[in-house]
Amino acid sequence: MSLxxxxxxxxxxxxxxPLVIMGGITYFVSESDNPEAFWSMVAITIISTAVSxxxxxxxxxxxxxxxxxxxxxxxxxxxxxPALMISGWYDASKASGYIFAFISFVLxxxxxxxxxYFISKYVLKNIPDETKKN
Numbered sequence: 001m002s003l004x005x006x007x008x009x010x011x012x013x014x015x016x017x018p019l020v021i022m023g024g025i026t027y028f029v030s031e032s033d034n035p036e037a038f039w040s041m042v043a044i045t046i047i048s049t050a051v052s053x054x055x056x057x058x059x060x061x062x063x064x065x066x067x068x069x070x071x072x073x074x075x076x077x078x079x080x081x082p083a084l085m086i087s088g089w090y091d092a093s094k095a096s097g098y099i100f101a102f103i104s105f106v107l108x109x110x111x112x113x114x115x116x117y118f119i120s121k122y123v124l125k126n127i128p129d130e131t132k133k134n
Contacts, residue, residue, distance in 0.1 A: 012053070015050070015053030021071060022048050025045075026042055039087055043086055043089070046083035047081075047084075051076070051080070052074045054072050055072075057071055066117050076109065081101065084101045
């Protein structure tokens, strides 16, 4: 089985677990007659599923780290950002709500990406140093 197929399977497995768990919780919240809590849980379900599934991209050792981060960021942009907008956490009736959500998205992305990079590089030591050219 190729590495690409293994990574796709891992993405599916990693995504389906939070989808089932959070989807179940979201279902029970939907029964509570609280639309704000329901939309918040829908957003949390989408975000947890997307982040979990997209984490499999870091197992695809064929790509350099910068490409993995770029692809991961684009995947988060098309999944997490819209989820933020349906969550009710930001005022979607005004442009400022979209801007504030985007700024939050970027800031959290930078913090979490930096944290993941430093843990991988210095704690797990699984990111190689750049090779020096003679």
